[in-house]
Amino acid sequence: MSALQEYKTLIVKREGSRLYVTINRPEFKNAINHEVVEDLTAITRAISTDRTLRTLILRGSQGTFCAGGDIRGFKESFSGPAPEAGEPDPIAENNRRFGDFLIQFNALPQTVVGVIEGAAFGGGLGLVCVTDIAICMADAKFALSETGLGVVPAQIAPFVVQRVGITQARRLALSGARFDGRHAKEIGLVHFLANTADEFDATLKTVLNDIGRCAPGANAATKRVLLDSLVGRLPQVLDAASEAFAAQLRGPEGQEGVKAFLEKRPAPWVEKV
Amino acid sequence: MSALQEYKTLIVKREGSRLYVTINRPEFKNAINHEVVEDLTAITRAISTDRTLRTLILRGSQGTFCAGGDIRGFKESFSGPAPEAGEPDPIAENNRRFGDFLIQFNALPQTVVGVIEGAAFGGGLGLVCVTDIAICMADAKFALSETGLGVVPAQIAPFVVQRVGITQARRLALSGARFDGRHAKEIGLVHFLANTADEFDATLKTVLNDIGRCAPGANAATKRVLLDSLVGRLPQVLDAASEAFAAQLRGPEGQEGVKAFLEKRPAPWVEKV
Amino acid sequence: MSALQEYKTLIVKREGSRLYVTINRPEFKNAINHEVVEDLTAITRAISTDRTLRTLILRGSQGTFCAGGDIRGFKESFSGPAPEAGEPDPIAENNRRFGDFLIQFNALPQTVVGVIEGAAFGGGLGLVCVTDIAICMADAKFALSETGLGVVPAQIAPFVVQRVGITQARRLALSGARFDGRHAKEIGLVHFLANTADEFDATLKTVLNDIGRCAPGANAATKRVLLDSLVGRLPQVLDAASEAFAAQLRGPEGQEGVKAFLEKRPAPWVEKV
Numbered sequence: 001m002s003a004l005q006e007y008k009t010l011i012v013k014r015e016g017s018r019l020y021v022t023i024n025r026p027e028f029k030n031a032i033n034h035e036v037v038e039d040l041t042a043i044t045r046a047i048s049t050d051r052t053l054r055t056l057i058l059r060g061s062q063g064t065f066c067a068g069g070d071i072r073g074f075k076e077s078f079s080g081p082a083p084e085a086g087e088p089d090p091i092a093e094n095n096r097r098f099g100d101f102l103i104q105f106n107a108l109p110q111t112v113v114g115v116i117e118g119a120a121f122g123g124g125l126g127l128v129c130v131t132d133i134a135i136c137m138a139d140a141k142f143a144l145s146e147t148g149l150g151v152v153p154a155q156i157a158p159f160v161v162q163r164v165g166i167t168q169a170r171r172l173a174l175s176g177a178r179f180d181g182r183h184a185k186e187i188g189l190v191h192f193l194a195n196t197a198d199e200f201d202a203t204l205k206t207v208l209n210d211i212g213r214c215a216p217g218a219n220a221a222t223k224r225v226l227l228d229s230l231v232g233r234l235p236q237v238l239d240a241a242s243e244a245f246a247a248q249l250r251g252p253e254g255q256e257g258v259k260a261f262l263e264k265r266p267a268p269w270v271e272k273v
Numbered sequence: 274m275s276a277l278q279e280y281k282t283l284i285v286k287r288e289g290s291r292l293y294v295t296i297n298r299p300e301f302k303n304a305i306n307h308e309v310v311e312d313l314t315a316i317t318r319a320i321s322t323d324r325t326l327r328t329l330i331l332r333g334s335q336g337t338f339c340a341g342g343d344i345r346g347f348k349e350s351f352s353g354p355a356p357e358a359g360e361p362d363p364i365a366e367n368n369r370r371f372g373d374f375l376i377q378f379n380a381l382p383q384t385v386v387g388v389i390e391g392a393a394f395g396g397g398l399g400l401v402c403v404t405d406i407a408i409c410m411a412d413a414k415f416a417l418s419e420t421g422l423g424v425v426p427a428q429i430a431p432f433v434v435q436r437v438g439i440t441q442a443r444r445l446a447l448s449g450a451r452f453d454g455r456h457a458k459e460i461g462l463v464h465f466l467a468n469t470a471d472e473f474d475a476t477l478k479t480v481l482n483d484i485g486r487c488a489p490g491a492n493a494a495t496k497r498v499l500l501d502s503l504v505g506r507l508p509q510v511l512d513a514a515s516e517a518f519a520a521q522l523r524g525p526e527g528q529e530g531v532k533a534f535l536e537k538r539p540a541p542w543v544e545k546v
Numbered sequence: 547m548s549a550l551q552e553y554k555t556l557i558v559k560r561e562g563s564r565l566y567v568t569i570n571r572p573e574f575k576n577a578i579n580h581e582v583v584e585d586l587t588a589i590t591r592a593i594s595t596d597r598t599l600r601t602l603i604l605r606g607s608q609g610t611f612c613a614g615g616d617i618r619g620f621k622e623s624f625s626g627p628a629p630e631a632g633e634p635d636p637i638a639e640n641n642r643r644f645g646d647f648l649i650q651f652n653a654l655p656q657t658v659v660g661v662i663e664g665a666a667f668g669g670g671l672g673l674v675c676v677t678d679i680a681i682c683m684a685d686a687k688f689a690l691s692e693t694g695l696g697v698v699p700a701q702i703a704p705f706v707v708q709r710v711g712i713t714q715a716r717r718l719a720l721s722g723a724r725f726d727g728r729h730a731k732e733i734g735l736v737h738f739l740a741n742t743a744d745e746f747d748a749t750l751k752t753v754l755n756d757i758g759r760c761a762p763g764a765n766a767a768t769k770r771v772l773l774d775s776l777v778g779r780l781p782q783v784l785d786a787a788s789e790a791f792a793a794q795l796r797g798p799e800g801q802e803g804v805k806a807f808l809e810k811r812p813a814p815w816v817e818k819v
Contacts, residue, residue, distance in 0.1 A: 096512065149527070154514035155518075218697055372787070424791060431780055
């Protein structure tokens with residue numbers, strides 16, 4: 001994991017079982033360009049099998065979460081030559097790579113906490129949708145800003161629909177309306193709201209301590225079952241879930257967790273920040 | 274579009290890129306009979322390829338949105354002869370035509386705004402579910418009234434489930450409970466609430482101006498991606514979305530939108546009411 | 547239905563068209579062990595074709611809904627011998643039987659009311675998710691407590707996702723956070739909230755009277771269409787729905803319901819508590 005130091009657009013810091021990932025392009029409000037997608041994809045791959053890492057905390061540098069796609073990059077991409085007939089379009093391929101990243105990040109075995117201050121527009125709002133638990137400042141600003149630019153919230157669309165439902169998704173995408181953290185909580189885009197920096201830090205601490213009481217292997221298996229519930233057929237989902245249940249209960253986490261509970265003592269995996 | 278004048282049960286008025294459609298059977302509280310379904314289907318077909326039309330505003334005449342299915346029509350239909358064994362049942366066929374209309378209307382490339390005053394019962398509540406953005410008066414009245422009549426909220430059922438989720442859908446349908454605009458907003462059936470006629474008009478104006486800032490082609494493509502997210506497999510949805518993204522960015526809307534943004538001027542498609 | 551008296555872990559009482567089912571293991575906070583699953587499965591089968599029964603009311607004995615899986619039973623099950631290679635794991639099989647019960651109970655033709663006081667943890671929270679209408683005390687306590695024990699909310703996972711959406715489900719399951727009735731209503735886990743025992747009883751009465759105004763056959767057919775909407779393809783769901791509509795309208799409930807409506811008198815099925 002020393003590779004964690006080498007990302008161009010990310011600040012990555014490990015503290016025990018927690019990984020803090022900060023998108024770091026403050027001069028562009030942490031907008032997502034090719035490098036950000038590449039770096040986020042690389043770190044997602046690097047940690048996807050690391051079972052010593054329990055939690056990932058995603059944020060943006062200097063008080064802004066992420067302003068969305070890099071619009072200067074949009075201009076460059078259509079200023080280049082159009083693809084030959086029958087050839088794949090590099091704009092589509094690039095866009096699709098962001099979707100691949102979203103699929104993989106959404107399915108990380110770690111529990112992912114989104115920490116949102118300032119703007120979360122377009123693709124930045126999409127990043128919020130692939131976190132497990134999202135905390136935001138009441139005055140954070142959100143928008144599906146793509147259609148106002150003449151483009152489509154493309155790769156994020158299915159994740160927005162999963163997150164807030166089709167009813168809110170179609171309204172937000174087809175009006176481009178800005179909204180604040182309070183409204184983000186009302187429609188279920190985020191889970192927790194803070195009015196001050198102190199409240200924000202305290203909420204994050206509570207969330208991390210809650211996660212710290214959950215067995216890491218159990219969380220990873222649970223996340224898989226929950227996400228499979230969205231796409232699988234019910235009997236098969238339940239079959240796989242019953243095997244996950246048996247594996248956890250026969251494994252060390254289940255045995256130790258049950259004994260700790262019956263003996264009224266904390267389980268061995270409990271961690272506090 | 275002069276054909277727009279000829280509907281028996283609808284008042285249709287075009288203002289620039291906006292089409293105002295009013296269900297007009299005030300003596301029956303705008304209840305949905307065969308003619309209403311026929312007229313709504315016809316207008317949906319007529320505009321489905323009209324790219325000069327950006328927005329459709331749906332409402333009911335004389336302060337009532339729509340009281341649902343025409344109950345006198347129900348009586349007539351079961352008073353006629355039952356179908357011969359093996360023959361299709363005209364009641365089922367008729368009912369199914371309403372579902373076909375809902376599918377087509379739900380997928381219109383235009384952004385559809387529902388404007389709800391008074392009653393929205395049964396099929397009228399179903400119409401609310403296929404709008405992109407719904408505004409209602411706080412004292413509007415809603416109910417899934419079918420089971421109280423001994424029948425089934427049949428064609429609207431999947432659209433109600435999409436709109437408010439299975440949890441609220443089963444409660445509302447199996448209790449038939451009436452509720453007001455406030456509760457409709459709470460459960461996500463509508464997006465905006467107004468307490469007075471002035472507030473109602475001001476909210477509609479804001480919504481129309483928000484839509485007016487979104488590129489019409491981008492909105493049409495976005496709506497397709499969002500609705501496809503509900504049924505397609507994720508990788509295929511993302512493939513199609515990436516192509517829609519590239520097509521928009523290379524097309525005039527994307528190029529003009531990006532340039533306008535970078536030059537801090539309004540995009541050419543911006544419209545105000 | 548005299549068989550209704552013979553359950554070891556349930557108190558079952560019939561009043562006219564209503565069946566009151568109370569999980570009765572108060573010394574274990576009504577925790578779900580093999581016998582509870584067996585008894586709940588048996589009663590679900592016993593009533594699944596009883597069209598004289600319109601409503602099922604599910605609660606827990608002595609002011610507790612259900613504390614979840616029986617944790618002493620968990621310990622016994624992993625203390626026994628592990629299955630031979632290639633043999634099915636009895637822990638998985640047992641777990642899966644709970645899922646089969648949930649599928650069947652969720653699809654009962656009766657309208658099911660959940661009445662929640664005290665704790666609804668783990669599998670108890672899962673039971674809430676398969677009711678049609680849930681009423682709870684404001685001070686009821688909920689949690690997806692499994693991951694804190696090192697195990698997985700396995701069979702309930704898809705029902706929790708259906709009930710509250712993936713966004714809340716992943717947060718609740720991966721943090722194990724406790725929450726009260728107020729929050730349960732906010733996220734849509736329950737429908738009605740009561741602050742006092744009197745309010746609780748009055749709300750239940752209102753709900754039962756609402757159900758009493760709905761035609762029982764129409765409710766059964768409607769519940770089927772709503773649940774099919776979650777899994778079927780839209781055109782097929784609408785085809786089946788149109789047949790259900792025609793069958794109801796041509797049947798006695800539709801004919802009597804429509805006539806009663808037009809003659810402004812109560813339909814013959816109306817029942818009050």
